[in-house]
Amino acid sequence: GQNIDQPTEMTATEGAIVQINCTYQTSGFNGLFWYQQHAGEAPTFLSYNVLDGLEEKGRFSSFLSRSKGYSYLLLKELQMKDSASYLCAVKDSNYQLIWGAGTKLIIKP
Amino acid sequence: DADVTQTPRNRITKTGKRIMLECSQTKGHDRMYWYRQDPGLGLRLIYYSFDVKDINKGEISDGYSVSRQAQAKFSLSLESAIPNQTALYFCATSDSRETGELFFGEGSRLTVL
Numbered sequence: 001g002q003n004i005d006q007p008t009e010m011t012a013t014e015g016a017i018v019q020i021n022c023t024y025q026t027s028g029f030n031g032l033f034w035y036q037q038h039a040g041e042a043p044t045f046l047s048y049n050v051l052d053g054l055e056e057k058g059r060f061s062s063f064l065s066r067s068k069g070y071s072y073l074l075l076k077e078l079q080m081k082d083s084a085s086y087l088c089a090v091k092d093s094n095y096q097l098i099w100g101a102g103t104k105l106i107i108k109p
Numbered sequence: 110d111a112d113v114t115q116t117p118r119n120r121i122t123k124t125g126k127r128i129m130l131e132c133s134q135t136k137g138h139d140r141m142y143w144y145r146q147d148p149g150l151g152l153r154l155i156y157y158s159f160d161v162k163d164i165n166k167g168e169i170s171d172g173y174s175v176s177r178q179a180q181a182k183f184s185l186s187l188e189s190a191i192p193n194q195t196a197l198y199f200c201a202t203s204d205s206r207e208t209g210e211l212f213f214g215e216g217s218r219l220t221v222l
Contacts, residue, residue: 004151008149030209031208031209033209033210033211035211040197040216041215041216042199042213042214042215042216043152043199043211043213044213045210045211045212048208048210050208087151087152089152091209095209096154097154097209097211099151099152099153100151101149101150101151102151
């Protein structure tokens with residue numbers, strides 16, 4: 001079967017750095033997405049990786065290793081507004097998105 | 110105004126009632142999707158449509174039906190609602206010419222009593 005694993009919850013301090021991991025086992029791979037979702041709101045796009053390596057976008061970076069079935073989202077200079085759930089999703093061989101359950105990130109002052 | 114609009118945003122109904130959730134988009138995207146989200150679970154795909162005449166079942170289509178009335182409109186129906194269909198429902202769109210990034214509506218919270 002297909003599976004996406006992410007930690008259920010993480011806690012970090014305002015101003016610090018946090019890394020959210022995502023491991024996947026899917027039938028094929030055609031790209032990996034990270035989305036941010038505030039409680040009760042719609043997910044919003046953060047990043048897309050299709051090749052190995054690091055993609056940087058402001059305070060957020062996403063890394064992919066296809067050989068290891070692994071990705072991480074790195075958030076720097078954490079702000080209180082970064083408190084949200086972070087969803088990892090993989091596009092499989094049929095170009096369907098397989099979603100992880102999400103990681104709830106709690107930011108403390 | 111939102112590019113992907115869902116109505117209603119909140120609905121409380123009773124077991125056995127027919128419910129329709131509507132989605133419209135102004136992004137000009139060809140692909141549209143319906144997902145449900147339950148606490149502790151990932152987004153689960155109910156139905157998707159790659160074009161006006163194309164309808165495909167997702168992983169949890171039982172108890173649901175859809176209609177793609179136009180490129181911009183995709184509605185989800187629950188013919189006879191049951192309590193375990195209580196969830197947050199999202200419509201999403203994507204452009205087949207792009208990476209597959211999904212653009213979500215604001216969500217419709219459905220409670221079935």
